[in-house]
Amino acid sequence: xxxxxxxxxxxxxxxxxxxxxxxxxxxxxxxxxxxxxxxxxxxxxxxxxxxxxxxxxxxxxxxxxxxxxxxxxxxxxxxxxxxxxxxxxxxxxxxxxxxxxxxxxxxxxxxxxxxxxxxxxxxxxxxxxxxxxxxxxxxxxxxxxxxxxxxxx
Amino acid sequence: xxxxxxxxxxxxxxxxxxxxxxxxxxxxxxxxxxxxxxxxxxxxxxxxxxxxxxxxxxxxxxxxxxxxxxxxxxxxxxxxxxxxxxxxxxxxxxxxxxxxxxxxxxxxxxxxxxxxxxxxxxxxxxxxxxxxxxxxxxxxxxxxxxxxxxxxxxxxxxxxxxxxxxxxxxxxxxxxxxxxxxxxxxxxxxxxxxxxxxxxxxxxxxxxxxxxxxxxxxxxxxxxxxxxxxxxxxxxxxxxxxxxxxxxxxxxxxxxxxxxxxxxxxxxxxxxxxxxxxxxxxxxxxxxxxxxxxxxxxxxxxxxxxxxxxxxxxxxxxxxxxxxxxxxxxxxxxxxxxxxxxxxxxxxxxxxxxxxxxxxxxxxxxxxxxxxxxxxxxxxxxxxxxxxxxxxxxxxxxxxxxxxxxxxxxxxxxxxxxxxxxxxxxxxxxxxxxxxxxxxxxxxxx
Numbered sequence: 001x002x003x004x005x006x007x008x009x010x011x012x013x014x015x016x017x018x019x020x021x022x023x024x025x026x027x028x029x030x031x032x033x034x035x036x037x038x039x040x041x042x043x044x045x046x047x048x049x050x051x052x053x054x055x056x057x058x059x060x061x062x063x064x065x066x067x068x069x070x071x072x073x074x075x076x077x078x079x080x081x082x083x084x085x086x087x088x089x090x091x092x093x094x095x096x097x098x099x100x101x102x103x104x105x106x107x108x109x110x111x112x113x114x115x116x117x118x119x120x121x122x123x124x125x126x127x128x129x130x131x132x133x134x135x136x137x138x139x140x141x142x143x144x145x146x147x148x149x150x151x152x153x
Numbered sequence: 154x155x156x157x158x159x160x161x162x163x164x165x166x167x168x169x170x171x172x173x174x175x176x177x178x179x180x181x182x183x184x185x186x187x188x189x190x191x192x193x194x195x196x197x198x199x200x201x202x203x204x205x206x207x208x209x210x211x212x213x214x215x216x217x218x219x220x221x222x223x224x225x226x227x228x229x230x231x232x233x234x235x236x237x238x239x240x241x242x243x244x245x246x247x248x249x250x251x252x253x254x255x256x257x258x259x260x261x262x263x264x265x266x267x268x269x270x271x272x273x274x275x276x277x278x279x280x281x282x283x284x285x286x287x288x289x290x291x292x293x294x295x296x297x298x299x300x301x302x303x304x305x306x307x308x309x310x311x312x313x314x315x316x317x318x319x320x321x322x323x324x325x326x327x328x329x330x331x332x333x334x335x336x337x338x339x340x341x342x343x344x345x346x347x348x349x350x351x352x353x354x355x356x357x358x359x360x361x362x363x364x365x366x367x368x369x370x371x372x373x374x375x376x377x378x379x380x381x382x383x384x385x386x387x388x389x390x391x392x393x394x395x396x397x398x399x400x401x402x403x404x405x406x407x408x409x410x411x412x413x414x415x416x417x418x419x420x421x422x423x424x425x426x427x428x429x430x431x432x433x434x435x436x437x438x439x440x441x442x443x444x445x446x447x448x449x450x451x452x453x454x455x456x457x458x459x460x461x462x463x464x465x466x467x468x469x470x471x472x473x474x475x476x477x478x479x480x481x482x483x484x485x486x487x488x489x490x491x492x493x494x495x496x497x498x499x500x501x502x503x504x505x506x507x508x509x510x511x512x513x514x515x516x517x518x519x520x521x522x523x524x525x526x527x528x529x530x531x532x533x534x535x536x537x538x539x540x541x542x543x544x545x546x547x548x549x550x551x552x553x554x555x556x557x558x559x560x561x562x563x564x565x566x567x568x569x570x571x572x573x574x575x576x577x578x579x580x581x582x583x584x585x586x587x588x589x590x591x592x593x594x595x596x597x598x599x
Contacts (some may be wrong), residue, residue: 004523005204010533020338032553033420034420034423034425034436034562035423036423036425036535036542036544037533037544037546037559037561039546039559039561041548041556041557041559042530042557045550046548046550046556049529049531049548049550050175050529050530063531063533065533065544065546065561066537067436068561069420069436069441071464072441074442074533074535076533095421095423096422096569097420097421097422097566097569098423099569100421100565100566100568100569104565105262108257117184118184120171120172121172121250122172122249122250123249123250123598123599124250124253125250126171126172133257133258133557139258139262
């Protein structure tokens with residue numbers, strides 16, 4: 001058995017939104033058979049982050065972690081999603097296991113995954129307003145009875 | 154909600170429809186076939202066995218049964234809606250979120266120093282492994298290298314945690330199948346491990362012991378004797394579990410061939426951990442992508458064949474044995490040295506130094522008021538928790554609080570396999586199948 005690659009330093013792929021689905025599909029053909037994680041990040045208050053060359057930063061970013069069980073490798077696909085049109089093709093047709101993860105990203109960030117079979121809220125109640133993990137969504141606080149009580153932390 | 158910053162456009166986006174399982178006449182044919190069609194990733198017309206799905210069937214032929222969220226057998230607040238045809242389960246939909254407390258949002262408000270107290274509460278049956286993955290992610294961003302003793306202490310605690318978590322699972326799984334004896338047995342042995350944790354960390358659960366930079370303290374005096382006793386007792390008592398359950402005809406009949414998952418389905422559904430290994434695929438992050446010092450210890454990855462409930466039982470039972478094997482190696486090879494990195498910006502100074510050194514006082518004050526700053530960047534770290542791949546995706550903007558903390562919870566993802574495993578099974582086996590996923594709702598809902 002050869003030495004395993006560094007488990008925590010995956011290869012990073014930046015991809016534009018139009019080619020996102022194709023690039024992931026290409027990876028799946030190359031043996032990345034397990035889609036471990038799909039998560040979103042809201043970069044509203046941290047726009048100057050480090051990105052690859054020629055990547056136009058947008059407000060949202062979706063990060064997909066793929067694993068090749070035969071090659072013992074990881075790859076991280078990062079795609080920028082603009083605030084004005086928060087849409088992304090769903091990976092559900094490639095990896096059915098992303099269903100819950102994409103629903104969570106939608107629930108928490110309001111990113112719409114086109115082609116997802118059941119894009120409903122998953123953690124918040126049906127009638128919840130807003131998307132709680134967005135940076136402009138306040139943490140909220142429990143109302144207290146003192147007049148001089150401090151505001152949100 | 155007291156908040157005024159919600160943009161008005163968001164309010165319109167809240168009519169996504171219900172999360173519940175809808176009656177047959179309000180469900181599309183694609184949806185009815187979904188578990189079969191989706192998993193095999195074929196067009197509907199090519200799905201083998203799609204003839205099983207009788208699309209013409211009227212809605213009042215079947216019954217939708219609501220199960221949970223406050224049913225004792227759902228391992229917390231899991232709610233399932235099952236469509237039953239007599240006693241056969243046709244469709245299932247897990248509905249989650251009843252324990253959602255916004256821990257990822259809370260994580261953005263806590264410093265890295267405080268973060269471990271937050272993540273440890275997610276998977277409450279293996280809190281130390283949650284702390285481990287968070288600390289590893291922070292250390293990766295900081296670029297600190299741990300002293301060997303810290304690594305080996307972490308490995309010892311992680312394996313003890315795996316033992317306690319699997320014992321708990323064996324106990325509750327036995328209970329779900331009607332064996333109260335097994336429940337008492339499992340809890341009895343788990344108690345020994347928890348007592349050791351209490352002695353080491355001060356708490357039985359939610360320890361906040363593994364922290365960025367190492368551990369909170371060294372192991373207590375005489376820890377070798379305690380751990381030896383745990384190993385000997387657990388291994389001896391595993392024999393009696395074998396006697397009680399493994400060879401017992403009733404137990405075997407109720408678990409063999411029930412809740413079957415194939416390797417292709419498991420991979421497609423992103424299932425990891427004992428559930429994936431039960432299908433015959435040898436995938437264990439401790440072996441495949443070693444972290445800590447797992448590449449220096451000897452252990453076997455337990456693999457099943459049929460992917461049924463019995464395989465998942467057998468895998469967890471034998472993983473306890475393998476963990477004990479690792480623990481024994483850690484016992485004999487525990488290196489001497491420091492239990493945390495001596496980086497004054499990351500770990501607080503020893504209490505005695507504060508009285509005599511002005512700088513130590515300043516560092517102490519800085520760490521506990523504003524925390525330490527972590528360089529800008531993003532990182533994903535995955536470890537093998539008792540339930541599968543536990544991942545931590547951490548984004549730092551250079552301040553002392555995470556910009557984004559995301560935990561990839563194994564049971565959140567593994568729960569998606571339930572509709573596939575339950576399809577065509579009996580409702581009486583549903584409880585055993587839920588149990589064999591080993592969901593921890595604190596982690597599912599975060």
